[in-house]
Amino acid sequence: MTKIIELKNATVQVNNGLDDAKTILDDVTLTIYEHDFLTILGGNGAGKSTLFNVIAGTLPLTEGSITVMGEDVTFMTAQKRAKYISRVFQDPKMGTAPRMTVAENLLIAKYRGEKRRLISRRIQDHKEEFQRMIAKIGNGLENHLETPAGLLSGGQRQALSLLMATIKRPELLLLDEHTAALDPKTSAALMNLTEKFIKDDHLTALMITHRMEDALKYGNRLLVMKDGCIIQDLAADKKSEMTISDYYGLFE
Known part of the structure; x- marks a missing residue:
């Protein structure tokens, strides 16, 4: 093993x-x-x-x-x-950036562990992919791709944190x-x-x-x-x- x-x-x-x-x-x-x-x-x-x-x-x-x-x-x-290594914390506020949208949070997570460069990530290119991801959650998150994470319920925010932690295996x-x-x-x-x-x-x-x-x-x-x-x-x-x-x- x-x-x-x-x-x-x-x-x-x-x-x-x-x-x-x-x-x-x-x-x-x-x-x-x-x-x-x-x-x-x-x-x-x-x-x-x-x-x-x-x-x-x-x-x-x-x-x-x-x-x-x-x-x-x-x-x-x-x-x-x-x-x-990725981590989901006890506090729903700790795993996400509250002023950024669900899509923007997912984009950050998509590049976890990689070198950051000052170039456009072209978030529009990823929105269809992110919409498919959040549609699997099943707690209403699929309606909030453009919603700031800070406005989500605690359960939705933790589900987003879990998705962000696993988006890059x-x-x-x-x-x-x-x-x-x-x-x-x-x-x-x-x-x-x-x-x-x-x-x-x-x-x-x-x-x-x-x-x-x-x-x-x-x-x-x-x-x-x-x-x-x-x-x-x-x-x-x-x-x-x-x-x-x-x-x-x-x-x-």
Whole structure:
């Protein structure tokens, strides 16, 4: 199996202001293989977001290493890692440019990770393609190609963020509690859309969730984190045997 991401002894320490370093990611070794869909559970301060930030390149390692597709990216900036990795955030406002239209946001995403040059991108040439894309979403977004993203509903904006994150097929899709700010019905619709994107495009994905039901239903691997460590890494067969009660038991 192809290794997409490999962390070896990944450690992050931060100074708490009292001349005492606190470890927020503790000697984590993890391999993510092609077509894995991992869900991550853990309480506040467990290290979930730290793990995401380390992979994305927005937080440097204190010790250890990280490779993407066999390339050592330990000291590579987040901007350069963007050619491999895309991310959907918890806050619907973070993944899109609010004053730009849906079409303009998609055009930015289409060139993610590429060198930017001061030439016209001729957005008119892409509008038919973008209209076909948003027609697949099914939440009314198809009527808003020329609407500024800031005027969309939260569910529409997250769906746009997901589309932007996958328009150029990433090696790894990071889903950072991307349904947490939505109501239950909208959240369920977005999770169904997420699963469809992952399956149809054969993506590799890593998803943080606090919803036990989503951790049970989605993905082929489950990571449980506590105190900056991965304390469980359950494969599909073990995961399928578990109930919600079993999941709660993992934290005891």
